[in-house]
Amino acid sequence: xxxxxxxxxxxxxxxxxxxxxKCEQHMGHRAMYWYKQKAKKPPELMFVYSYExxxxxxxxxxRFSPECPNSSLLNLHLHALQPEDSALxxxxxSQEAFGGQPQHFGDGTRLSIL
Amino acid sequence: xxxxxxxxxxxxxxxxxxxxxxxxxxxxxxxxxxxxRQYSGKSPELIMFIYSNGDKEDGRFTxxxxxxxxxxxxxxxxxxxSDSATYLCAVLYSSASKIIFGSGTRLSIRx
Numbered sequence: 001x002x003x004x005x006x007x008x009x010x011x012x013x014x015x016x017x018x019x020x021x022k023c024e025q026h027m028g029h030r031a032m033y034w035y036k037q038k039a040k041k042p043p044e045l046m047f048v049y050s051y052e053x054x055x056x057x058x059x060x061x062x063r064f065s066p067e068c069p070n071s072s073l074l075n076l077h078l079h080a081l082q083p084e085d086s087a088l089x090x091x092x093x094s095q096e097a098f099g100g101q102p103q104h105f106g107d108g109t110r111l112s113i114l
Numbered sequence: 115x116x117x118x119x120x121x122x123x124x125x126x127x128x129x130x131x132x133x134x135x136x137x138x139x140x141x142x143x144x145x146x147x148x149x150x151r152q153y154s155g156k157s158p159e160l161i162m163f164i165y166s167n168g169d170k171e172d173g174r175f176t177x178x179x180x181x182x183x184x185x186x187x188x189x190x191x192x193x194x195x196s197d198s199a200t201y202l203c204a205v206l207y208s209s210a211s212k213i214i215f216g217s218g219t220r221l222s223i224r225x
């Protein structure tokens with residue numbers, strides 16, 4: 001079991017739907033991340049939150065909207081996604097965003113866009 | 115030149131032997147290096163991290179770092195079938211303040 005919890009584990013949605021992915025950690029980490037991973041590719045960074053503030057947005061399309069309600073929670077709001085957005089979405093956390101400490105990943109949400 | 119390079123494999127190693135996984139990186143200022151193991155359909159799991167030149171051992175795993183050669187490796191002793199997975203090398207790039215992942219090496223341990 002990982003200490004970063006992601007829900008749901010699987011999500012199937014249509015291109016007009018609105019849904020949210022959730023991530024929670026209770027390790028006292030102050031940095032949280034969203035990654036996207038396609039099959040047989042490495043994780044691709046989307047967003048970095050440091051002390052609940054958005055620090056890095058890797059030019060992600062606006063149909064992905066991150067939110068960090070508090071230091072333990074991270075959401076990713078999805079709207080009007082495209083079939084190419086189907087992927088494994090990973091949340092990770094670390095003690096600090098730029099301190100060089102390891103990132104710990106959740107189990108991921110497997111997203112399928114119909 | 116890719117920022118973090120790994121041989122994609124597959125690397126086939128007999129059970130009980132030593133598996134050696136290699137990674138090179140281009141940012142000379144990088145200070146933090148990580149190895150993740152990823153089983154098919156699962157999320158990456160942290161195996162080792164190393165910050166200083168030399169070797170770092172944890173059980174059957176040894177990470178080796180040579181900053182002068184910009185090279186980091188992972189040795190797995192007494193390889194088991196359960197070690198069959200993709201191993202991702204990750205480097206914290208000082209210039210970008212983010213982790214860059216290699217494309218991963220697929221390791222297969224044959225009984």
